[in-house]
Amino acid sequence: KADLTHYRDASVEVIEVMSRFAVIERASIDEAYMDLTAAVQQRLKTTTEEQMRPCLLKTTYIQGYPQSGLDPPSLRSKGLQQWMESLPTPSSGELNCAELQLTMGALIVEEMRAAVEKQTGFRCSAGISHNKVLAKLACGLNKPNRQTVLPLESVTELFNSLPIGKIRNLGGKMGASIIETLKVENMGDLTRFSQSQLVQHFGEKTG
Template sequence: MPVARPESSDARIIAHVDMDCFYVQVEQRKQPELRGLPTAVVQYNEWKGGALIAVGYEARKFGVNRHMRGHEAKEACPQINLVQVPVARGKADLSTYRNAGSEVVSILSRKGRCERASIDEVYLDLTDAAKAMLAENPPERLEAVDEDALKSHILGLKNEIGSDAKANVREWLCRSDADHRDKLLACGALIVAELRMQVLKETEFTCSAGVAHNKMLAKLASAMNKPAQQTVVPFSSVKGLLESLPVKKMKQLGGKLGTSLQNELGVNTIGDLLKFSEDKLQELYGVNTG
């Protein structure tokens, strides 16, 4: 069968919005007295204190992680608050979290098309909104840039010792001599910062985001700086990002295929993988997988 070849996506602006410890945030909104305290959410199965499915950042400081059960978490952090997932008809009832996620989606969808990847993560196509901003009110004309946008992490942007990081971000966002792709990305970063603040205002939830030219890069970026931050991937930084990225970190390469690449081809990073031609990979793994 022929392989579908997508058109160039350089001009697309895609955000991946990832809620920070979402189940914990939902429980802390229901029980405000838990805010700022070590908290984790455990599964309805109570064996050994239940399996942890979300761990708040306050608890992580004590070494608590999602591979633990409740009893182990208590040993690592005696003051931790363990909140059990609601149960309905003998099974975990995730409707509370799913509905809270829908609140977030309704806000994000004001600026673009949403694709819900899970209860706590959303892909957002901001291409049209970014193009509209660039045409009507480009960043280079802005007198003031939102504080949260100035906290963006721009991959490849060098901050010299003693330099003002926010001033450097502002300069990058508002460059009049930037190429079209970077100008669209700058618009996307401004829009995402505004949306994240709106989510916080309306739902009390914080989220992190990655802004890039496709879904894969946006998802990678959203995990780089958490919580409550955003990371932007300019086209010029893509090669450097992928060069040292562990192959198992790439979507769809975390399982057997990634293990096969490591064992059979000696591929440990995406940089290693890029040394193989598409034809060679198709020869080894079949046309579509290759």
């Protein structure tokens, strides 16, 4: 059996740094979720437009931007600029704007990842979105040592070509059962089924 002591010690170091920024939920030895809600709301109350510049998001990708149909890495800065220009300013009073909250979340995570690297020497990737499933999905889009914001408006397009097995908890027997039963391959196909249809096929709890 492999000795994971070294990895566990490293994980403890990283989690200790991350916990200074937000509430942490460990998912595995090398994965964790952060609830940024309170931190984002607090920061937005005192943030100025100058503190939300694109240059502070130097490793951030915005999924679906630029809105040109193509998003190679060379267009990262163009997409980020387009996204930032679409946001209300923090001083506008629209602090409940979902896009503004995601952007503040990305700024906090940039700071957190930089702190992790400085204090432990380890680099990490991150995904910023509205729930755990989307955040985990976003995390894998631009590895390594990068982070991706996944806004709700970009989910449908992403799902149209995303294999079902890429979604959290659908990579094993459950995913295989969905593919076999419903004759679907990607998440876009799956989202065309209603909740009642899914319950009919997979039961009340799973459906």
